[in-house]
Amino acid sequence: MAGKAEAANGGGVKLAAMKPDLLPSNTPFFFRSLKLKTKQQELLIRVVVLGLVYILAFITRLFSVLRYESMIHEFDPYFNYRTTLYLTEKGFYEFWNWFDSESWYPLGRIIGGTLYPGLMVTAAIIYWALHFLRFAVHIREVCVLTAPFFASNTTLVAYFFGKELWDSGAGLVAAALIAICPGYISRSVAGSYDNEGVAIFALLLTFYLFVKAVNTGSLAWALASAFGYFYMVSAWGGYVFIINLIPLYVLVLLITGRYSMRLYVAYNCMYVLGMLLAMQIRFVGFQHVQSGEHMAAMGVFFLMQVFYFLDWVKYLLDDPKLFHAFLRVTVTCAIGVGAVALGVGTASGYISPWTGRFYSLLDPTYAKDHIPIIASVSEHQPTAWSSFMFDFHILLFLFPAGLYFCFKRLSDATIFIVMYGLTSMYFAGVMVRLILVATPALCLISAIAVSATIKNLMHLVRAKTKVVQSVTGKGTSAKASSKASLDQSLPFQRNGAIALLLGAFYLLSRYAIHCTWVTSEAYSSPSIVLAARGAYGNRVIFDDYREAYFWLRKNTPPDAKIMSWWDYGYQITAMGNRTVIVDNNTWNNTHIATVGRAMSSYEDEAYEIMRSLDVDYVLVVFGGVTGYSSDDINKFLWMVRIGGGVFPVIKEPDYLVNGEYRVDKGAAPKMLNCLMYKLSYYRFGELTTEYGKPPGYDRARGVEIGNKDVKLEYLEEAFTTSNWIVRIYKVKPPNNRW
Amino acid sequence: MEAMLRLRLALGFLLLAHLLLLAGSSSHPSQDLQIINAERRIDLTSHIVRVYLTLKVENTGTSQASEILLAFPPTQVDHLALVKAAVVVGKRKKKSYSPLDVKPTEVPEAPNETKYFSVSLINPLNAGESVSLEVLYILTHSLEPFPSEISQSESQLVYYHDSAIMLSPYSVKKQMTFIKTPSTKVESFTRVEPTERGNTELKYGPYEDHHPYSFSPIIIHFENNNPFAVVEELTREVEISHWGSIQVTEKYKLAHGGAQHKGVFSRVDYQSKPSISGVSSFKHLLARLPPRVHSVYYRDGIGNISSSHLRTDSRKSELEIQPRYPLFGGWKATFIIGYGLPLQDFLFESPDGKRYLNFTFGCPLLDTVVDKLTIKVVLPEGSKGPSAMVLFWWNST
Numbered sequence A: 001m002a003g004k005a006e007a008a009n010g011g012g013v014k015l016a017a018m019k020p021d022l023l024p025s026n027t028p029f030f031f032r033s034l035k036l037k038t039k040q041q042e043l044l045i046r047v048v049v050l051g052l053v054y055i056l057a058f059i060t061r062l063f064s065v066l067r068y069e070s071m072i073h074e075f076d077p078y079f080n081y082r083t084t085l086y087l088t089e090k091g092f093y094e095f096w097n098w099f100d101s102e103s104w105y106p107l108g109r110i111i112g113g114t115l116y117p118g119l120m121v122t123a124a125i126i127y128w129a130l131h132f133l134r135f136a137v138h139i140r141e142v143c144v145l146t147a148p149f150f151a152s153n154t155t156l157v158a159y160f161f162g163k164e165l166w167d168s169g170a171g172l173v174a175a176a177l178i179a180i181c182p183g184y185i186s187r188s189v190a191g192s193y194d195n196e197g198v199a200i201f202a203l204l205l206t207f208y209l210f211v212k213a214v215n216t217g218s219l220a221w222a223l224a225s226a227f228g229y230f231y232m233v234s235a236w237g238g239y240v241f242i243i244n245l246i247p248l249y250v251l252v253l254l255i256t257g258r259y260s261m262r263l264y265v266a267y268n269c270m271y272v273l274g275m276l277l278a279m280q281i282r283f284v285g286f287q288h289v290q291s292g293e294h295m296a297a298m299g300v301f302f303l304m305q306v307f308y309f310l311d312w313v314k315y316l317l318d319d320p321k322l323f324h325a326f327l328r329v330t331v332t333c334a335i336g337v338g339a340v341a342l343g344v345g346t347a348s349g350y351i352s353p354w355t356g357r358f359y360s361l362l363d364p365t366y367a368k369d370h371i372p373i374i375a376s377v378s379e380h381q382p383t384a385w386s387s388f389m390f391d392f393h394i395l396l397f398l399f400p401a402g403l404y405f406c407f408k409r410l411s412d413a414t415i416f417i418v419m420y421g422l423t424s425m426y427f428a429g430v431m432v433r434l435i436l437v438a439t440p441a442l443c444l445i446s447a448i449a450v451s452a453t454i455k456n457l458m459h460l461v462r463a464k465t466k467v468v469q470s471v472t473g474k475g476t477s478a479k480a481s482s483k484a485s486l487d488q489s490l491p492f493q494r495n496g497a498i499a500l501l502l503g504a505f506y507l508l509s510r511y512a513i514h515c516t517w518v519t520s521e522a523y524s525s526p527s528i529v530l531a532a533r534g535a536y537g538n539r540v541i542f543d544d545y546r547e548a549y550f551w552l553r554k555n556t557p558p559d560a561k562i563m564s565w566w567d568y569g570y571q572i573t574a575m576g577n578r579t580v581i582v583d584n585n586t587w588n589n590t591h592i593a594t595v596g597r598a599m600s601s602y603e604d605e606a607y608e609i610m611r612s613l614d615v616d617y618v619l620v621v622f623g624g625v626t627g628y629s630s631d632d633i634n635k636f637l638w639m640v641r642i643g644g645g646v647f648p649v650i651k652e653p654d655y656l657v658n659g660e661y662r663v664d665k666g667a668a669p670k671m672l673n674c675l676m677y678k679l680s681y682y683r684f685g686e687l688t689t690e691y692g693k694p695p696g697y698d699r700a701r702g703v704e705i706g707n708k709d710v711k712l713e714y715l716e717e718a719f720t721t722s723n724w725i726v727r728i729y730k731v732k733p734p735n736n737r738w
Numbered sequence B: 001m002e003a004m005l006r007l008r009l010a011l012g013f014l015l016l017a018h019l020l021l022l023a024g025s026s027s028h029p030s031q032d033l034q035i036i037n038a039e040r041r042i043d044l045t046s047h048i049v050r051v052y053l054t055l056k057v058e059n060t061g062t063s064q065a066s067e068i069l070l071a072f073p074p075t076q077v078d079h080l081a082l083v084k085a086a087v088v089v090g091k092r093k094k095k096s097y098s099p100l101d102v103k104p105t106e107v108p109e110a111p112n113e114t115k116y117f118s119v120s121l122i123n124p125l126n127a128g129e130s131v132s133l134e135v136l137y138i139l140t141h142s143l144e145p146f147p148s149e150i151s152q153s154e155s156q157l158v159y160y161h162d163s164a165i166m167l168s169p170y171s172v173k174k175q176m177t178f179i180k181t182p183s184t185k186v187e188s189f190t191r192v193e194p195t196e197r198g199n200t201e202l203k204y205g206p207y208e209d210h211h212p213y214s215f216s217p218i219i220i221h222f223e224n225n226n227p228f229a230v231v232e233e234l235t236r237e238v239e240i241s242h243w244g245s246i247q248v249t250e251k252y253k254l255a256h257g258g259a260q261h262k263g264v265f266s267r268v269d270y271q272s273k274p275s276i277s278g279v280s281s282f283k284h285l286l287a288r289l290p291p292r293v294h295s296v297y298y299r300d301g302i303g304n305i306s307s308s309h310l311r312t313d314s315r316k317s318e319l320e321i322q323p324r325y326p327l328f329g330g331w332k333a334t335f336i337i338g339y340g341l342p343l344q345d346f347l348f349e350s351p352d353g354k355r356y357l358n359f360t361f362g363c364p365l366l367d368t369v370v371d372k373l374t375i376k377v378v379l380p381e382g383s384k385g386p387s388a389m390v391l392f393w394w395n396s397t
Helices: A002-009 A019-026 A029-034 A038-067 A076-090 A092-096 A118-132 A139-165 A168-180 A195-216 A219-235 A239-255 A261-278 A292-316 A320-348 A356-362 A366-370 A385-392 A395-408 A412-430 A432-474 A478-488 A493-521 A544-555 A566-576 A589-600 A603-612 A632-646 A669-673 A675-681 B267-272
Strands: A530-533 A539-542 A561-563 A617-621 A715-720 A726-731 B008-013 B033-043 B049-059 B065-072 B080-089 B096-105 B115-125 B130-139 B143-145 B157-163 B171-180 B186-189 B195-197 B201-210 B217-223 B229-240 B245-256 B285-289 B294-300 B308-312 B317-321 B332-342 B347-349 B355-357 B373-378
Touching: A038 A139, A038 A168, A038 A493, A076 A092, A076 A118, A076 A139, A076 A566, A118 A139, A118 A195, A118 A219, A139 A168, A139 A195, A139 A412, A139 A432, A168 A432, A168 A493, A195 A219, A195 A239, A195 A261, A195 A412, A195 A432, A219 A239, A219 A261, A239 A261, A239 A292, A239 A412, A261 A292, A292 A320, A356 A366, A356 A412, A385 A395, A385 A432, A395 A412, A395 A432, A412 A432, A432 A493, A544 A566, A544 A617, A544 A715, A544 A726, A544 B332, A566 A617, A589 A603, A589 A632, A589 A675, A603 A675, A603 A726, A617 A675, A632 A675, A669 A675, A675 A726, A715 B267, B049 B065, B065 B080, B065 B130, B080 B115, B115 B130, B186 B195, B294 B317, B317 B332
Parallel strands: A561 A617, B033 B171, B229 B373
Antiparallel strands: A530 A539, A617 A726, A715 A726, B008 B373, B033 B049, B049 B130, B065 B115, B080 B096, B080 B130, B096 B115, B143 B157, B157 B217, B171 B201, B186 B217, B195 B201, B229 B245, B245 B332, B285 B317, B294 B332, B308 B317, B347 B355
């Protein structure tokens, strides 16, 4: 609100700067009768542009709904959807105290204490609000459209943030850039109902409010940023980024001698209140005072107090010599006490050490060596250059330019955005999924570059116009006046400026085209429904996942336990409504390793494991018929690695031939007879998948399989979907002993 | 909120058997009638048994007879879905049928709990006169799969129980029964001489001069691979909108009512040998929707089901749907079909300003049995005093 009110009064620099000269002489009569003043016009344009950007951000994310249908995408969103459904049906307290016995059989999972409830509560509130207004929408539609809605809201925050950092022009550009940036769209298309969808909004909002608080020194803004932080904590584990970036930023300000009362107020209020609020989230609990990842914030908090204290002492003591002595003593004491406290805390186990995920961020090779389960997730891989280009496009080039402008006009706010940009770019390089966190920073910094450049160019172009206009106003011949004005300036300066402007617009339009293309081609697939082009260019839909899940839901006993690799756990519980052994909440490595071990053992050994886990059905995903490459055979080495990490009987070299992973005749014997191989290729040898190829030709790997005569002793085929993508086997009851 | 203007009128009723629960009048079978000639054609080609009965009834007594009784054994009555009768008027080329009123009735001292339906004649039958009747009755759930569990490669065999001699409260002079089976594969059948077996037809009779309530049980064991599509529960919601449209939502609980599937389901067999593998399973159904249907959707609890085709012309709309997976014996599926219809086709205004909705109770899926049907009519805002007119027994909640 305050931002808007300000926009109405102040600002008005860029777009309408030429108007004062034009208005009296050139505008027709009816324009004048509307009585719009320059500032009003400028405001109108700004509001219209922002409104259009708001709508654009929403509709560009609807490709997936138009191409496919209004459905939840991928893996984690299915868990979020299931919990939201539970929340709206059973109410908040039931949700908070939910013990889910349908996952992690036989352990179960305490849902209320192991999730970030922000997303579900947000969707439920939207749902209840709509129902209060008598819009009888289904909760699924609310969930599907939550991410686009929040993306739209993010554009507004980006505008205000840009305005705070630079000017309202930069804000507008930032809003437009972030509205269509693929890095952000990848996680916020309609149906991508994941924590990140609201978390990026919360992240940017917290940063904006904090920067505003630092700029104004106002307690109110600091309070607002504490609440923004609370929302972020409730929504996503990525809040750790905020609680480390802000202290780092404060530290940098302290070091560069930018300590001020504004900073003191903003940080202390934000930290103390934010910490207390964050403790209300059960999953986070006392981590703010107990976990190593949050200690930086606390250290900076105490440092601030020391600074304040020193300031006060300096004010009391007029003698610089005395003060310096005091300073030395105090700083030594403070650092000493801090180090001792940290050491004692860590040694006594009160402060927990850094988690594996945090380590793997600082050291990209850590996960590969120590935690295969983190390394096995594709979105945790280090980012390739191509995906930077894919997700950022021209922002990648505008980013350094923006940094230049920021350094040229250094302020508390620009220091923040520079730090945010640099740190998040580093993290984006470490993990693919963290491109998302870097996107707002890149958009803002690039917006500064674009806005500043265009503004400079426009000044050049307009400087001429002004002269021309004023001269024509006087009534002299246009020709003579333009000649005169050209003589006054550098040669071709105006043409150069126009050419550069055109170039900038060309780049920006390429960006828009690229973003739209990426959104429609790459990021709008739900990955539950697969689409391919048929032989005649028609669209072929592979709906095998839902076919299998719905079959499970309707044709298996309600208490059946399904064993599958953890990727499909959430989907089976949400769509199949059946109990799973492991799911995407990879909290128990041993349990997952047990499943990995079962999949990589011989059938009889696997049967023992499955009996001990009460498994009724085994589900595998197989792409050999359709050529779908992200199937279980391709994920199999990770199962071996994760299984072998806990159970040393599973050894990765047993499944490889000369370090090579293969499924054809030359494959390792253990590979050809392990459970996963058997279940994937059971009776596949009888099938001709491609014309001109021998039967049993695996299209996903492009080889003829090595073991065509797969016999199953302890399992039987229960269901295979129409394109063989999902295969379900029933575990037979034990034979009678006599 | 304002007063709840949305009124819900729900008509719930069971199609099967409950026709009998509220029986009408009770009457004695007249001993003066006799059936001169009876011809029964039993169609066993689908899982719905259709029996066409042609009766020639003569009044041999002295008084007028205004109704004719049809008798059913109690085992059949439980599965009786529909009884229709028509009288044949005119001869040969000018033959026409005028429908008759049929209602359940009770007869005191009925032997072996025989149940009756009475057919009311338009013109009472005078002494010495005779009349030709055409009766159609439909039996559901009357084919008993045996063996009750089959594997994917087996075809489905069923039992059909009936009587070689028509059960009737009147003496029957001459009668014949033709039973049509879906294929030539008949495992066994009871012989009641004279019995002949043709290609896909069994012929019982002619039998002459049987006394009332004669009964001679027969069992036919034959192959029937027709889809045993049973809608266990159908909930239809008809929403009348002010905006010129009727929105219909039908929630189906579909099951395969035939022999239970046993053991493995092998996709490779199912794909490569469709003629011998899973022959009793079915994978698509045809729904006949009213003409001028629009905004048709077909989905289930987890989203849209992409395998459906809609063909529309001026007289009817056909929606071909495929459940997500083929249905084998005992397998179940649920889905929702929704569509919009133009209001003017179904809503009529009477001169006194009342409006009538004329809508069918029928299930649009062809060759399916509906076990339980609930219809909800959502009236538009501001409707007052709803009442329903139904031609059979029903239960309004």
